[in-house]
Amino acid sequence: MIYIQAILTLAVIGTGLTILLLVLAYFFARYGTCKVKVNDREPFEVEGGGKLLDALYDNKIFIPSACGGQGTCGFCKTRVLSGGGPLLPTELPYLTEEEQQCGTRLACQVKIRNDIEIQVKAEFLNVKQMVATVSEATMKTGDIREIHFKLQPGETIQFQPGQYVQILVPSKKETVFRAYSIASVPADQDNIELLVRLIPKGQGSTYLHSIQPGDEVTFTGPYGEFILDQDPEAELVCVGGGVGMAPMRSLIRHIAQANPQKKTWLFFGARTTDQLLYMEEFTKLQQELPNFKICYALSEPEKCPDWKGETGFIHLAVEKLLEKNDNPKRQAFLCGPPQMLEAARNTLTQKGFQDCNIFADEF
Ligand SMILES: Cc1cc2nc3c(=O)[nH]c(=O)nc-3n(C[C@H](O)[C@H](O)[C@H](O)COP(=O)(O)OP(=O)(O)OC[C@H]3O[C@@H](n4cnc5c(N)ncnc54)[C@H](O)[C@@H]3O)c2cc1C
Ligand code: FES
Numbered sequence: 001m002i003y004i005q006a007i008l009t010l011a012v013i014g015t016g017l018t019i020l021l022l023v024l025a026y027f028f029a030r031y032g033t034c035k036v037k038v039n040d041r042e043p044f045e046v047e048g049g050g051k052l053l054d055a056l057y058d059n060k061i062f063i064p065s066a067c068g069g070q071g072t073c074g075f076c077k078t079r080v081l082s083g084g085g086p087l088l089p090t091e092l093p094y095l096t097e098e099e100q101q102c103g104t105r106l107a108c109q110v111k112i113r114n115d116i117e118i119q120v121k122a123e124f125l126n127v128k129q130m131v132a133t134v135s136e137a138t139m140k141t142g143d144i145r146e147i148h149f150k151l152q153p154g155e156t157i158q159f160q161p162g163q164y165v166q167i168l169v170p171s172k173k174e175t176v177f178r179a180y181s182i183a184s185v186p187a188d189q190d191n192i193e194l195l196v197r198l199i200p201k202g203q204g205s206t207y208l209h210s211i212q213p214g215d216e217v218t219f220t221g222p223y224g225e226f227i228l229d230q231d232p233e234a235e236l237v238c239v240g241g242g243v244g245m246a247p248m249r250s251l252i253r254h255i256a257q258a259n260p261q262k263k264t265w266l267f268f269g270a271r272t273t274d275q276l277l278y279m280e281e282f283t284k285l286q287q288e289l290p291n292f293k294i295c296y297a298l299s300e301p302e303k304c305p306d307w308k309g310e311t312g313f314i315h316l317a318v319e320k321l322l323e324k325n326d327n328p329k330r331q332a333f334l335c336g337p338p339q340m341l342e343a344a345r346n347t348l349t350q351k352g353f354q355d356c357n358i359f360a361d362e363f
Pocket of ligand 2: 064065066067068069070071072073074075076106107108109
């Protein structure tokens, strides 16, 4: 009994001391000035104690951070060569064994406590921060808004269809970014267009649904890894729903302008007709382009008695209409909610797609 009491007393004292040390470290720890070396650039200096992601941002290195530094997207992966401290439990779900072994970390979780040396992808060093003005905004469905932005005079953005930007969301407490796919075409270099679904109480989407023509917005980009095969014979199959239309709209309109012979499919799923996006516009494009085909499908057709198109989940329409084909260059771009993407991925694999040619953006 006396041993148990002693153990409990020690445990209580130990826990108390740990909490005290953490509180003291929080309020009083000073790490002084630390040097941050990025790739082969001259190191820059920061006051220790802050997040690596914020230090990079303050020094105009804009790495992807789609969740705005909350540690929930895994986009801010950065290779830390020295000085990163121990790996944190919050990072583990996003890092493979191999990544952990070669020092990959989440920049939003690493705190700078001493000099640190890191490596980021070379292309991120070219990412710019820009300001754009809202030129037009229209509601396309009950909760999806199409917003056009004009870049400042002389500014241009070079991007690939399928890429995204990160919008800086005004916040008094911290730097908050949210990712939004570019819906416009790369040829239009001084404008960008976004499609934004309003998430109730969502910080970024509420902001983007509140801005008005004439308002200025700050963003960084472009980001994203999808590379469209330019070969007209390398078929592109887009499958998505809801606001997943944004990057598919960029891809299809780009193909219509730059590669109109390219074999392309658009499969778009919605519950009811009021959620269908750009159906008229793409129906017209289908009549103009010889190798472009569309399929819109409703999963709740009983609510829309006038609907004459496909019914059921969109992957079933893919299963029904898409030919099986083993062309190793055939690409798929999927964008929508997770369950839709998983079902579409399985169907496409059965249709002969190689896993490495199926690109999925989940949101
Ligand atoms: C690469 C990429 C591209 C994207 N492109 C687009 C795009 O083109 N258009 C677009 O509208 N969005 C897009 N998103 C999603 C976008 O980045 C935001 O996550 C989304 O707008 C919600 O942010 P928020 O700040 O409004 O909500 P938050 O403040 O982050 O979240 C508020 C609450 O809503 C919940 N929540 C967050 N997202 C959802 C959701 N999708 N459904 C239901 N609940 C949710 C959260 O868990 C939280 O409880 C993209 C995301 C990524 C990673
Ligand atoms: S995990 Fe999203 S920014 Fe780091």
